Amino acid sequence: MPRMKTSVEAAIELGGLVKTYPGGASPAVAGVDLVVGRGSFFGLLGPNGAGKTTLVSMMCGLLAPDAGRVRIAGLDLAASPDEVKGRIGVVPQDLAVYPSLTPAENLEYFGSMMGLGGSRLGGRVDECLRIARLGPYAQKRAETLSGGLKRRLSLVIGLIHEPEILILDEPTVGIDPQSRLFIFDSLKAMNAAGMTIVYTSHYMEEVECLCRDIAIIDQGRIIAHGGLAEILAASGAGTVEIRAQCAPSEALLRRLGEIDGIRQVSCEGSIIRAASAQPTAAMCEMIRLMEEAGAGILSVSHGVSNLEALFISLTGRGLRE
DSSP: OOOOOOOTTEEEEEEEEEEOOTTOSSOSEEEEEEEEETTOEEEEEOOTTSSHHHHHHHHHTSSOOSEEEEEETTEETTTOHHHHHTTEEEEOSSOOOOTTSOHHHHHHHHHHHTTOOHHHHHHHHHHHHHHTTOGGGTTSOGGGSOHHHHHHHHHHHTTTTOOSEEEEESTTTTOOHHHHHHHHHHHHHHHHTTOEEEEEOSOHHHHHHHOSEEEEEETTEEEEEEOHHHHHHHSOOEEEEEEESSOOOHHHHHHHHTSTTEEEEEEETTEEEEEESSHHHHHHHHHHHHHHTTOOEEEEEESOOSHHHHHHHHHOSSOOO
């Protein structure tokens, strides 16, 4: 097992994590090393099938790694699973709510499963109903609640035992903007109070808004890690966009795709986009070839300016399973 550097400032430390599913051609997670600092708001991104869910499942103790180690708040997950699980709260993408129970009953049930009882359990139920503003709905069956109310209930179920670390998987899927903003404000307040939050989402603007640190996983490996500005600068990836007077020919697109350093060329009408590790050099060569072909150029831009552009640049535009 790999030796892993530990830190009192780390909330989560993953060292050499590997997981291969039976029949899999390659590991779902292939030797991931990752540190999430205490008190951080951490975004974990990846396309479908990249290994994100497997990584989070091992982080939570729901799935055992084939190799490597997980430490939560300085504790070895394999050696102290019960103590570790008491330190983390999990809010899954699929609602973890019993529809036939009321919000109060759901909180009582999940709180008792986490070892709470008596006055402490009753106090935590009341506090979670207050946090989620579910007081008026406390005695209504969960199946009668709106999608936004169910999401808020699912969030506080993950908080019932006052965890140090909260892990959320797509917590705003299918809810209205008001509920989304409520969840954002609640998470920001909890993080400001010292809670470590790991947030997975396919909504890049959410991650940009909330997260100070980001990791992108693809094909089971971490391909970018750091603050947004840091990974934008360090990735060496970029995009070139050229708007032509008319749609380019297939022959011209092929020539553009053969330019040294260009990873991918796509075309939407008269707009040509290329991903390159050296966007400035690629842009100059693209302009030269287009001028040779007599393709009129209306505008040119290059560089990655936001998280979505970086994500596409690193993981490609192709559809995933």
